[in-house]
Amino acid sequence: MHVADAPHLRVLRLLRDEGPVSRAELGDRLELTRPRLLAEVERLVAAGLIAEAGMAASRGGRRSTLVELDPRLRFAAVDLGASSIDIEVVNGRLEPVATYRETADIRSGPRTILHRVNELLHKARTDGAYEKLDAVGIGVPGPVSFRDGVPVSPPIMPGWDRYPVRELLAREHGCPAVVDNDVNIMAIGERHGGVAHSVDDFLFVKIGTGIGCGIHLGGTVYRGVDGCAGDIGHIQVDPNGPVCSCGNTGCLEALFSGSALARDAIAAARSGESPALAERLAAAMNAAENQDDDEQSEPAITITARDVADGAAEGDVTCIRLIREGGRRVGGVLATLVSFSNPSMIVIGGGLAQLGHVLLAEIRSVVYRRSLPLATGNLPVVLSELGSRAGVTGAAVLASDTAFEQAS
């Protein structure tokens, strides 16, 4: 049996999510007695978390004072991808005051990557984004022990296993830090400010370089016993399928993911099966030849999900087929997970969400046909609203929750 969160958490979250509120309304909304509320507010003002913000409009009697989160509150939100660093410094209402995005290879290892994260955060301070951080939240592309604040055996992150990410960030910035899986923070972000707003039980499926699933049950993230719940990319969907990076054959992400789609699209371009993709491959190769070859970058993947999406929009049958086949694979796995977990919504995010409605239609069709009717009677399958901002948004939510919890 679960009871409501502590009053100070409810006050702080309400101000974060809705902005300045009068003391009178705060008491009504949180069903706190006046003395209890006054004590909480006084304590949170003293702790530097909330501030007075003028008078509210009269509700008939004496005018009530507005309170808001202290305008100086700052959280750092970091979303590490396989090949990117996304950072936002946000205020108490989680509005960005500084944003940085750059490419970075997660395989460079934790020293290099975290050093760069710290550099960017210190630059944000020099740029005037903050004086002091109140918490840092970070998402990484692999399994995480949430309790210990470390990655655990992350397959695509050599050198990161049990690296003390939380401890080092906390020490560097003198504030609490929190580490989670990248898909979990995307799910948290989408629930805070996206299409899953206030939905308690949903699955967030990220289809990007790899495939993963954030699981929200009963209003909180379910992380599993070892922190690897939702790692659905290596579910075997075809024993005769291609070999996966994990060494098994026929894993979901070996059949459909950013890299699998690029592989299949390049093959379709080269064979001439797809005129739309052949044209794009030729253009991409021309562009590459004209590029300055001093650069030490690896050869880029020359056809991306965007090209396949554009080809499909032009009516190229191979592009449509590639998307549909992928949707069918993902849909088959999701049908199983829907029968198992009976969620109230499925959100599709990650880079391949840009394949849009052809993908969505195919996923829906398989899920609705194959899952238990009772479980799909009212089950929206929708695209992420926040797109590439889902991760940093969720990291900011986690950071603020962590700071608020430590204020007890």
Add this chain to the structure above:
Amino acid sequence: MHVADAPHLRVLRLLRDEGPVSRAELGDRLELTRPRLLAEVERLVAAGLIAEAGMAASRGGRRSTLVELDPRLRFAAVDLGASSIDIEVVNGRLEPVATYRETADIRSGPRTILHRVNELLHKARTDGAYEKLDAVGIGVPGPVSFRDGVPVSPPIMPGWDRYPVRELLAREHGCPAVVDNDVNIMAIGERHGGVAHSVDDFLFVKIGTGIGCGIHLGGTVYRGVDGCAGDIGHIQVDPNGPVCSCGNTGCLEALFSGSALARDAIAAARSGESPALAERLAAAMNAAENQDDDEQSEPAITITARDVADGAAEGDVTCIRLIREGGRRVGGVLATLVSFSNPSMIVIGGGLAQLGHVLLAEIRSVVYRRSLPLATGNLPVVLSELGSRAGVTGAAVLASDTAFEQAS
């Protein structure tokens, strides 16, 4: 964020699970101050839930009074199967004081079945098992709205959809009642008194007439948004497989379940492929011919899982193959669910658990090979300890929890 249960619940559960305890030890164990504990104990004595039970052995100072659950507390636990009614009347410590088990076809409908349940419970009172029931817990073989206390679109229970099971039982017996899915109560039972004792995150997989899964996450049953979480029997595992009772093709339980195994075993007996099964089929048919044919019963399934288990034990290769193929099918689905939910234990129960270690070995082999290594590093896959008593045990736990919660 979750906080601890209310003190009265913790007192009552401790006395239920451990028996008489001294007031002094109770205070220590539950970390309650002496005045707080005394107030709780006084209140629960007045409510007729606990009683004094003599003096404890001295711990050096004054001797402390023992308290225990009131010896007159009685809960009724009912487990409805597709073709059976199991009832236990238990005392506060959930020890059976009366037990009834009989065959009954769930398709007879709710009036007939619940009428018979009530008759058996009234008989128990006449037999002296109780004066008054404190709560009734019942499990049914289909999806349930736990909140509303009604079955919801149960596929094998015609006439039961939204039938007010909880309300009718509560009215009939003048006490709170609680309704849940049969697999959920088995999982609860196994966690209370079986192999999953005190395990917070585990899957209980029932392989009987059909297949279902009880999901225990973070210490409580996860039921899903519509109450049908864990309904894994209709996951499609082979698009070219046999037609299932649900109308789809290749569902898990169309390939492996009590009825699927009987079908395959009879075919193997008739074709002569399996000498062990042919012998058993002949014996069963002889027995049927010699039976009084006045009985209006349907023709019994003449070969059961028991026969296949015995044949395998004798080394019959077809029996071993049938069990291994079934284990491989179940293992494939479980590998997916392990990657998704990262539990700390899998318990196999239901009638087909009697296939024993050949089945278990095959399930383990597939799960360990196909799930994420991190998720299987420490994942026992074990047989149910409580066997056919898992359901009534769980129903008794639910009944007692319901009575205790209403005592607040």
